[in-house]
Amino acid sequence: xxxxxxxxxHVSVSEGALVLLRCxxxxxxxxxxxxxxxYPNQGLQLLLKYTTGATLVKGINGFEAEFxxxxxSFHLTKPSAHMSDAxxxxxxxxxxxxxxxxxxxxxxTIIP
Amino acid sequence: xxVVSQHPSRVICxxxxxxxxxxxxxxxxxxxxxxxxxxxxxxxxxxxxSNEGSxxxxxxxxxxxxxxxxxxxxxxxxxxxxxxxPEDSSFYICSAPDGSxxxxxxxxxxxxxxx
Numbered sequence: 110x111x112x113x114x115x116x117x118x119h120v121s122v123s124e125g126a127l128v129l130l131r132c133x134x135x136x137x138x139x140x141x142x143x144x145x146x147x148y149p150n151q152g153l154q155l156l157l158k159y160t161t162g163a164t165l166v167k168g169i170n171g172f173e174a175e176f177x178x179x180x181x182s183f184h185l186t187k188p189s190a191h192m193s194d195a196x197x198x199x200x201x202x203x204x205x206x207x208x209x210x211x212x213x214x215x216x217x218t219i220i221p
Numbered sequence: 222x223x224v225v226s227q228h229p230s231r232v233i234c235x236x237x238x239x240x241x242x243x244x245x246x247x248x249x250x251x252x253x254x255x256x257x258x259x260x261x262x263x264x265x266x267x268x269x270x271s272n273e274g275s276x277x278x279x280x281x282x283x284x285x286x287x288x289x290x291x292x293x294x295x296x297x298x299x300x301x302x303x304x305x306x307p308e309d310s311s312f313y314i315c316s317a318p319d320g321s322x323x324x325x326x327x328x329x330x331x332x333x334x335x336x
Contacts, residue, residue: 141323150231150330150332152227152316153265155324155325160323199265211265211266
C-alpha cells in the first residue's frame, strides 16, 4: 500500500520569501510522485511530476521538487513567493499508470 | 494539451432526486476515467474507476447503486448520484490519463449541494 503525508495543513509565507511544502511518501515499489495545485472550486493542475531520471524536477510557475529516496521525501519549493501562489497544494503518489493516492493537502497563504 | 470538460460546475438539488455529472474528453480518447470526491478542506478520495464499455470498479465503501457510473463512449463518462441526501453534498472531480507518462488531466469539478 502506498501513502502520502503532507506536513503542515497550513503554511504562510511573506511575498518574496521561500516557499517550502513538505511531502513524505510510503511505497512498496519505486514511486511516481506528483504535486498538484488547486484553486478554489476548481480542479487540479499539475505542477510537476517525478517518474524516472533526474531527481530534481522543475515544474510550472517556478516550482521545483527533489526526489530523495533515502528520506522518502518529495518536498516542493519556490525561491520567491508570489501572491498568485496562494492555493491548496496536493502531493500524490502512484505505483503505476492507475489511481493516484493524494496527501491531505497544504493551504498556502501569501502575506503581502 | 488534453482537456477534460466537466459539467455542471455547480448544482443544487432536493433530497431524493438524482443528479448527473458529465465529463468529456475534448481532444483525446479517455478509455479510463477516475471519479474523486472531496469534502471541504480534505483531500481527494477515489470513488471509482470507469472503463469504456465495461462496468466501473468501485472503491471499498462506495455504494455502486447510489453512485452510478456510465462510460459508454471514449469521450464521455457520467456519474449519477441517485436518491441524493445532504451527506452526498461534496465536490466531485473526474480525471483521465492524458497520454503522457503517468500523466492525468482533471476536470474543473462539480460542487453538489443537496438540500
